[in-house]
Amino acid sequence: MDVVELLGEIAEIGRDPVRGGYSRHVYEPAELELREWFRRKSAGLGLEVETDRNGNIWAHWGPVGTGTIAIGSHLDSVPGGGAYDGPLGVASSLAAVSALMDEGFVPAQPVTVAAFGEEEGSRFGIACLGSKLMAGAIPGATVAALTDDTGVTYAEACRADGIDPAGLGRDDERLASLGAFVELHVEQGVGLADLDSPVAVASSILAHGRWKLVFSGEGNHAGATRMRDRRDPVAAMAAAVLAAQRIASAHDGPDSARATIGRLTPIPGGTNVIASRVDAWLDVRGDTDPQTRALLEEILEASHAAAKEHGCGLEVTEESYVSTVHFDANLRERLVEALDGVPVLATGAGHDAGILAAEIPTAMLFTRNPTGVSHSPHETASDEDCRAGARALTEVVRILASEPR
Structure with missing residues (x-):
């Protein structure tokens, strides 16, 4: 063969x-x-x-x-x-x-x-x-x-x-x-x-793990809801994605640091609808367990801040972790x-x-x-x-x- x-x-x-x-x-x-x-x-x-x-x-x-x-x-x-x-x-x-x-x-x-x-x-x-x-x-x-x-x-x-x-x-x-x-x-x-x-x-x-991030906001009409009145979980999630990219890039030098949000599910997912919730999955990796956990905490702190800024809630669940x-x-x-x-x-x-x-x-x-x-x-x-x-x-x-x- x-x-x-x-x-x-x-x-x-x-x-x-x-x-x-x-x-x-x-x-x-x-x-x-x-x-x-x-x-x-x-x-x-x-x-x-x-x-x-x-x-x-x-x-x-x-x-x-x-x-x-x-x-x-x-x-x-x-x-x-x-x-x-x-x-x-x-x-x-x-x-x-x-x-x-x-x-x-x-x-x-x-x-x-x-x-x-x-x-x-x-x-x-x-x-x-x-x-x-x-x-x-x-x-x-x-x-x-x-x-x-x-x-x-x-x-x-x-x-x-x-x-x-x-x-x-x-x-x-x-x-x-x-x-x-x-x-x-x-x-x-x-x-x-x-x-x-x-x-x-x-x-x-x-070392690497996966975490599910659930951003909760308020579903509403895309045309009838003023920008200042929105609690948009997609906007909060987007800020978290950028924060993860920024934080991991700052640490990725002599030590390895990887952070990726590669899967996103807005609910209900309509084009003219402000989502009520977004499920996102975060993948974090590093050379050692302490490095990886520290990187995760920094990213989650920024994600919670993004959720608060946009009037949203954030729940985090660890789905898997391997040392x-x-x-x-x-x-x-x-x-x-x-x-x-x-x-x-x-x-x-x-x-x-x-x-x-x-x-x-x-x-x-x-x-x-x-x-x-x-x-x-x-x-x-x-x-x-x-x-x-x-x-x-x-x-x-x-x-x-x-x-x-």
């Missing part, structure tokens, strides 16, 4: 005619089609395919047992996302296993390819949901009750893939079976482009050595590998993205670099799976 050809097979699945790129959300038709594609390709390699109780899919090479070397990524996307974020890691994993099989390689330890569910959080609002459930980072009952924008609960949605929501939750048996997890991902930045290298190993993931992740140092160094000293880079993007790092030795490989653009239809990676990433992953599996239990 060739990674480029594998990506070509799914290139038409989930195309978004409005946003461009792809919209492949968990348990919706496009993502379900990708799940079936993954199962079919894995079975074609002779792998034993299993869907766990949290909706993550595993394709096993060899008998399931302790010390299993896991590789993989996710298949879902953000709304209007690129072709590589997630599927590149899954396709590269299939290509790596295929290459080793063609060589006649016999792993001394079991190998499994994973496709995690709801990594982006685009349908139910919580990123890395499949890995968080598996690791017990979020209660199964809490996840089952989550609803999407149409009112469908996670419990209802997961049944579309045969998942019983009563079984959602920490999977101690599976965690105990894994000896390591290595996730390959397209780089979401220009680090490799700047270094002129096709592949890198990850060092860490910035700074430092990948396993020993595993990282083994990967760097195996790949002839490739660069080591930190990332500001969250990943399933970051969730599992608290449970098992975990590492990541990045494949070069020449523009650094991601979460966008303009996300890119050359065929040559995709193949270089798959070859790197092949070497990693060869080394890790060669060691006896």
